[in-house]
Each structure stands twice: as C-alpha cells, then as structure tokens.
Amino acid sequence: MFSNNNIPTYSEVPTILVENYVNRVYIDLIGREPTDVEMSSDVSALESADLSSDARIALVQKLMNSEIYIEGDSSYSHAYHQKFYDDNKARFLDGMSEGEVVEQYQLYYGISVQDSLAGNMLAYEVNRNEANKVKAVIDSKYLLRTEEVMVDDMCKSMCYNVIYDNLHMNTFNYINATFDDLFFRFPTDAELDEAYEPIEQTPSSEDPDLTGYLFGEVFSNKDEYINVLTTTAEFSEGMIRWAYQSLLSREPTSAEVYFLLPSFNNGQNIKAVQQSIIIGDEYAGFN
Numbered sequence: 001m002f003s004n005n006n007i008p009t010y011s012e013v014p015t016i017l018v019e020n021y022v023n024r025v026y027i028d029l030i031g032r033e034p035t036d037v038e039m040s041s042d043v044s045a046l047e048s049a050d051l052s053s054d055a056r057i058a059l060v061q062k063l064m065n066s067e068i069y070i071e072g073d074s075s076y077s078h079a080y081h082q083k084f085y086d087d088n089k090a091r092f093l094d095g096m097s098e099g100e101v102v103e104q105y106q107l108y109y110g111i112s113v114q115d116s117l118a119g120n121m122l123a124y125e126v127n128r129n130e131a132n133k134v135k136a137v138i139d140s141k142y143l144l145r146t147e148e149v150m151v152d153d154m155c156k157s158m159c160y161n162v163i164y165d166n167l168h169m170n171t172f173n174y175i176n177a178t179f180d181d182l183f184f185r186f187p188t189d190a191e192l193d194e195a196y197e198p199i200e201q202t203p204s205s206e207d208p209d210l211t212g213y214l215f216g217e218v219f220s221n222k223d224e225y226i227n228v229l230t231t232t233a234e235f236s237e238g239m240i241r242w243a244y245q246s247l248l249s250r251e252p253t254s255a256e257v258y259f260l261l262p263s264f265n266n267g268q269n270i271k272a273v274q275q276s277i278i279i280g281d282e283y284a285g286f287n
Contacts, residue, residue, distance in 0.1 A: 018047060021284045022034055092155070152235060183234050239270055260276060
C-alpha cells in the first residue's frame with residue numbers, strides 16, 4: 001500500500017526507548033508511573049516478543065482490564081476507569097475535584113430535603129433533580145466500568161448538570177461550550193439558532209414553537225438537546241479526536257478518523273481507539 005515503508009528492526013530499539021514507552025503507557029492509562037518491578041517485567045515481556053503488536057496489546061489490555069488486586073490501585077481496571085473519569089472531568093468540568101462535585105450534590109440534596117420539610121414540593125422536585133444530575137456524574141465512573149452505562153452517557157452527565165451550567169452562564173455560552181467540548185468546533189449560526197429557543201424556553205414572536213432540529217432529530221428542551229448531541233455520528237468523531245489530542249497531542253487526519261470509526265461504533269469502544277493509538281510506532285517512539 002505504501003512505498004519505501006520498510007518494517008523497522010525492533011530488535012535494534014534501545015532499552016531506554018522501551019522503558020520510555022512503558023512509562024508513557026502507564027501514565028496515559030492509569031495516571032502513574034510503573035514501579036520498578038512493573039517496569040522490569042513489562043520491558044522484558046516487550047523485548048522478548050521483539051516489541052510485537054501482540055505484546056503491546058497485552059500491556060494495554062492489562063492496564064485497561066485486569067481486575068487482579070494491585071496495592072494502591074485496587075486493580076489496574078479501577079485505576080484506568082478513575083483516570084478516564086478524571087480526564088473527562090478535566091474536559092467538561094475544568095478539572096473540578098471530586099470533593100467539589102460531591103459538595104454540589106450534597107448542597108442540592110440538602111436544599112431539596114428542606115423544601116420537602118417545608119411542604120414546597122415544586123422546589124423539592126427542582127432541587128432533587130439538580131442533585132440527581134450531579135450524582136449521575138459521580139456514578140458514571142463506576143457504571144462505565146461495570147458497563148451499565150456507555151461513553152455517551154458519561155459525556156451527557158458531564159455537560160447536563162448545574163456545575164456545567166455555572167461554568168457557562170447563559171444559553172449562548174452553553175450551546176457554544178457543548179459543541180466545542182463534544183465536537184471540537186463551535187456551532188454554525190444556523191445550529192445556534194435551532195438550539196437557542198428550546199434551551200432558553202422563551203419563544204420568539206416569529207416562532208412560538210419551542211422545538212429545534214439538529215442532526216436529523218427534533219428536541220424541545222436541554223435534556224433532549226444533549227441526547228441529540230451525544231448520539232450523533234459527530235459525537236463518535238469527537239471521541240476519536242479527543243483520544244488523539246490526549247495521547248498524541250495532535251488532530252487525527254480524516255483517514256485516521258475514518259479508520260477508527262468502526263472500532264468506536266462497535267459498542268462505543270473508546271478502549272479500542274486508545275489501544276490502536278498506543279500500540280502504534282508514532283506513540284511508542286519506535287519509528
């Protein structure tokens with residue numbers, strides 16, 4: 001397919017580069033450097049297999065999926081999902097600490113309890129709903145690990161809560177932020193116009209119908225709007241772009257996005273996307 005594309009002689013890759021690769025994989029997937037024991041074991045496994053793709057896949061899948069107890073991490077799988085959750089909090093919630101997220105949940109839950117005791121059931125419903133939306137953020141880490149929710153559910157929870165609302169203080173900013181965070185682009189004027197009134201819930205005199213139409217779907221409120229954005233094909237492309245920016249600090253080419261779309265769309269498999277990038281020579285620095 002490509003001319004002058006000689007297969008590298010991996011046996012000539014110095015051990016220091018293999019160690020750098022293992023170190024980078026650990027940091028990117030579980031948020032810490034390997035211990036001396038882990039480094040020695042993983043470098044040995046890679047070099048004994050001549051840095052083959054299968055050996056690299058084995059390393060990546062161990063860090064993503066192993067449930068074997070690891071002191072300090074509970075397991076590699078636990079550490080991976082914690083890192084993935086933290087990365088998405090950085091992406092959507094400006095890296096807010098878990099304590100601050102829990103504090104917001106407790107605040108709105110406590111207000112709803114006081115509303116209930118005062119007999120103000122309308123306010124109770126509003127504030128309990130806000131508490132539940134923040135709780136969905138907190139729960140998404142565990143539920144993604146147990147496959148009770150998918151990546152789109154986590155992303156929806158991250159930008160459908162009072163914390164995200166407070167970061168983007170009005171409807172105009174909110175629409176721009178959701179497009180930028182999910183798709184890595186801003187909405188066109190037409191997209192902004194379609195989304196504004198259903199989210200703002202203020203009909204114009206020219207068009208009193210509070211519905212919008214984006215990506216072939218109709219929506220009439222913020223919840224439905226976020227559902228549309230996180231179920232469109234552009235969401236899949238956005239996840240691949242996010243993976244490339246996170247792991248390679250660059251935008252993927254159109255061909256790279258096209259190549260990885262089937263992998264992601266097979267059950268929103270972000271792990272397959274990350275694995276494809278991490279086992280490559282560009283990421284490893286073996287080329």
